[in-house]
Amino acid sequence: MSQFSVIGAGLVGSLLSVYLGERGHRITVFDRRPDFRTRGAGGGRSINLALSDRGLLALEGAGLKDAVLPLCLPMHGRMIHDLDGTQHFQPYGKSGQYINSVSRGELNLLMMQAADAHPNVAFQFEHSCLEFNLENGDLHMRDEAAGSNYTLRPELIFGTDGAFSALRSSLQRRPRFDYQQDYLPHGYKELTIPPAADGGWLIDPEALHIWPRQSFMLIALPNLDGSFTCTLFAPYDGPEGFDALQTPALAEAYFDRYFADAKALMPTLMQDFFDNPTSALVTVRCYPWAYKNTLLLGDAAHAIVPFYGQGMNAGFEDCRALAQLIDQPGKDWSQIFRAFEQERKPNGDAIAELAKRNFLEMRDKVADPRFLLQKKIAAQVAERHPAHFTPVYSLVTFSDTPYATALAEMDRQQALFDRMFTWPDFESKWQDEYWERIEALLLAREPSARH
Ligand SMILES: Cc1cc2nc3c(=O)[nH]c(=O)nc-3n(C[C@H](O)[C@H](O)[C@H](O)COP(=O)(O)OP(=O)(O)OC[C@H]3O[C@@H](n4cnc5c(N)ncnc54)[C@H](O)[C@@H]3O)c2cc1C
Structure with a gap:
């Protein structure tokens, strides 16, 4: 039997x-962290993630979806918190469509336990991993507990580190290996809203909460225990950047000014703010992957x-895509790896671009009337013509349409909306005067949604 x-x-x-x-296949999974099968991967803090359709589809393919669903809290839309504390709900899609808030630690633990229960899988x-020798295929490893190094030569090596x-650092030494890494000028810090005294949630648990403040924002996702994990995304530099918020007085004043309603719900805010790290936000592009x-x-x-x-979700989709290629008859591993990178690379690049664009949408555009009107029109066209028009957010989140197709569709839809906004008095007349023209424009072409 093969050893991977x-x-x-x-x-x-x-x-x-x-x-x-x-x-x-017989698998050994190596991780540099201590055994977190029993303790969970969250390191004590509750950190959550949004799990959406393509992630669930990949979990289903591994037989894990039903086990994961009880860990999930559905979030049906964004709850926007204005500066004066007013809240507005913006649904993500049609009724019944939602994304899921799930604990990173619990999800990782569940999947490791499922893998661990499999007779073919072992964990170390x-x-x-220290490095991969490009010439002889040796994998140089270190046993951290024993303090010793050793060498392996597995048949196949999958880098999910x-x-x-x-592993990628070693591959970077290859000639003609493309590598690009860029950091946003923004970082992030995790904060907490605790459960209510009765164990419930202090704000609506069926929404992803956003406090958009143009160049920065706070978000909050619910946890099953009644708490919310909040994340402040802000620039490092500038008068209101992380680097300027060095004292409790400055941080208090910042939260009083921009997030007063959230601050009132965060009794440990100052402790969290100064204890928790400020982390960077990186995009990495590289090629080839095999x-x-x-x-x-x-x-x-x-x-x-x-x-x-x-x-x-994209990483989970990688696993599903690879499994589909493995299941095709007549392909050896080098053909499978090649087909995988050719299929997935354009989609990896597309979701990287979509993710950057969505930052602008979340921190700024969700409070912009023109953007909200565009969303409203897109939702109405989608409702009337579900087979022929899908908003981009839904293509990304509620379908397994390739990310590259969704990005192209975003550019197409935006160009059309930009045109509509040049029509005289569009904002006031879109419903009565322009509706037929709007539909004709938006329905002219539809991407090949598969789901
Ligand atoms: C603030 C934040 C919020 C996010 N929110 C979402 C979200 O809502 N939805 C979503 O889909 N995604 C989200 N993501 C992205 C998501 O966290 C990652 O895409 C996902 O964790 C990638 O999984 P991975 O297994 O590839 O890498 P990781 O989760 O980083 O796992 C890598 C593993 O490799 C191990 N490792 C590293 N180096 C070595 C080595 N040299 N030797 C051995 N082991 C090693 C690590 O210990 C770790 O266990 C978010 C990311 C951030 C930073």
Whole structure:
């Protein structure tokens, strides 16, 4: 039986090991972290993620969807918090469409336990990948607990070791390996809204909450225990950037000015603000993803900024796409790896671009009347012509339409909306005078949605 190594037991590595184990391959999954099968991967803090349709589809393919659903809290739309505390709800899609808030630690734990229960899968914790030898195929590892290094030569190596992948660093030494890494000028910090005294939620648990403030924003996703994990996204520099908020007095004044209603719900705000790290937001593009017997997947291949809530979903979709290629008869591994990177790379690039664009939408445009009108029109056209028009958010979130198709559709729809807004008095007359023209424009072509 073949012996494969998966480097990284994070979200993507754990799911991949289930897919590969199910297909009869013997897998060892290495992770540099201590064993988190029993303690969970969250390190004590509750950090959550938005899981949407393509992630669920990939979990279903591994037989894990039904086990994951009880960990999920449905979020049906965005709850926008204005500066004066007024709240507006913006649905994500049609009634019945929602994204799911799920604990990263609980989800990772569940998937590892599922993999662990498989006779073909074994885990090695506190085993770090140091490097891959491009010439002889040796994988240099370190047993962190024993403090010793050793060498492996697995038949296949899957790099799911995240945005700062050690395997990818080795592959970067290849000639003609494309690599691009860019940081946003913004960072993020996690904060908390605790549960209510009765164990319930202090704000609506069926929404993803956003406090948009143009160049920065606060968001909050609900947890099953009644708490919310909040994330402040803000520039590092400038008078209101992280670097300027160095004292409790300055931080208090900042939250009083911009997030007063949220601050009132965060009794540990100052402690969280100064104890929790400020983390950077990176996009990584690289190619090729396959070299000899190695393949990069998930963040190791395509780390993206988190504003579309798609990084994990894209990584899960990688696992499903790879499994579909493995299941096709007559392909050897090098053909499978090649087909995988050719199919997935354009989609990785597209979701990276969509994620960057969505930052602008979340922190600024959700409060812009013109953008809201555009959303309203798109929703109405979609409702009347569901077979012929789909808003871009729905293509990305509620379908498995390739990300590259969704990005092209975004450009097409935006160009059409830009045209409509040049029509005289469009904002006041769109319903009575322009509706037929709007429909004719938007329905002229439809991307090939598969789902
Ligand atoms: C603030 C924030 C919010 C996000 N929100 C969402 C969201 O709402 N929805 C969504 O879909 N995505 C979201 N993401 C993206 C998501 O977190 C990632 O896309 C996802 O974690 C990628 O999974 P992965 O398994 O590829 O990498 P990781 O989850 O980073 O796992 C990598 C694993 O490899 C291990 N490892 C690393 N180096 C080595 C080494 N040298 N040797 C051995 N092991 C190693 C690590 O310990 C880790 O266990 C968010 C990301 C951020 C930063």
